[in-house]
Amino acid sequence: MNVLLNDMAEHEKLDQFIARIKAGEKIEADDWMPEDYRGTLIKLISMHGISEIMGALPEKEWVPKAPTLNRKLGIMAKVQDEMGHGQLLLRVAEDLLKPYNKKRDDLMQDLFTGDLKFHNVFHMESKSWGDAGLIGWLVDGAAIISQTNMLGASYGPYARALHRICAEEVFHAQHGEAIIMALAEGTEEQRKMVQDSIDYWWESLLLFFGPPSKNEVGSSKQDVTIKYRIRTSTNEELRQAFFSKYVKRILSLGYTIPDETLRFDKDTETWIYQQPDWGKLKIIARNEGPRSQQRLNLRRISYENNKWVREALAPKVI
Incomplete structure (x- = not known):
């Protein structure tokens, strides 16, 4: 062949x-593939993998501050899962890098230099226990919508990894929802904590799915993934799915969404909403978000401190 x-x-x-x-x-991995397919996969999977690792950091901050032992154990388990997802995905990306003689260390260096991006939501602050719950409920919920859209991806190793990851992400979303429900049934101060979190994270959740395509399918960068059947839905279709799944749930708990224009248009069968500030994605892409540098510095320190482990596990040439 x-x-x-x-x-x-x-x-x-x-x-x-x-x-x-x-x-x-x-x-x-060993099959012939066009360069734009390989390049798209490397960018997508490496960003996904590093986002899993960087995404554990906002919740990691709440491990010592969780209100009960059970909550502490729960969020610790979630952080461990996210790190495992990151390792699995970076291994998948590493196979795609072989023709360029690159390895995982090159991906980490790309992260530190700013060439490898991580998701916008993980540049944000996690200021309260309500934020920790909302990350699990809505951020992981948004991730599930994006990732299940790629369960049938044409690239086998990614599709197989996603089947495992999505199964665990469902538990993460339930974990976050349990935190939110407990707070929603608590004191006025606890209920306000959740509302403050919704207000703070809402724009980031809209940015999560990326900007809508202004071009026909097949002509924009995001549609390369559709052309090659890596995913089946556009950014806007994924965002609409998020609204359909979560808007009524949020409102049913007695909370408000910080968008007075948000409504479902029966004629077009789409949600009408206030567009977020898309310029913020460019700012975050430059690692100038609220917690960008702090999170990167933590990852740099960890990577350097654990260098001896990588060296000890590296194959020895005899």
């Missing part, structure tokens, strides 16, 4: 590749 591919013209390889995807076949 590989010998035949070597003798084929580039356009013939691409046609065969597209045909495999359309037929529902999974692409594996």
Whole structure:
């Protein structure tokens, strides 16, 4: 198979590749793939993996401050899971880097230099126990919507990793919802804590899914993932799914959403909402968010302090 591919013209390889995807076949790490497919996967999976690791940090801050032992154990387990997800995904990304002679360490260096981004929500502060609960309930809820959209991804290793990750993320969302429900049934101060968290995180949740495409499918960067069947829905479709799942749940608890324009239009069957400040994504991409540098510095220190572990586990050349 590989010998035949070597003798084929580039356009013939691409046609065969597209045909495999359309037929529902999974692409594996050692298969031939076009450069834009490989590049898109590296960017997507490495960002996803590093976001899992960086995403554990806002909740990690609440491990010593959790109100009960059970809550402490719960959030510790969640942090451990997120770190495991990150390790799994970076391993998947590492396989894609082999043709460029790059390894996981290169991904970490890209993070430290700002070339590798992590999700906008994890640049934010987690100021209260309500924030810790909301991260689990709504941020992980948003992540589940995005990730389940890629369970059928054409790249096999990513799809298989996502099946495991999504199963665990469901428990994380339930963990966060349990915290929110306990606070919602508590004192006025506790209820206000949740409302403050909703007000603080709402714009970040809209930014989470990325800007809507202004072009036809197949012509914008985000639609490369749709062209190659890595995912099936656009950013806006994912955001609409988030509204449909969570708006009524939030309102049913007696909370308000900081958007007076938010409503469901029956004629278009879409949610109408106030657009977030998309310029904030560019600011965060420069690692200039509220907690960007603090989180990066913590990761730099941890990476350096644990260098001896990586060296001890590295294969020895005899």
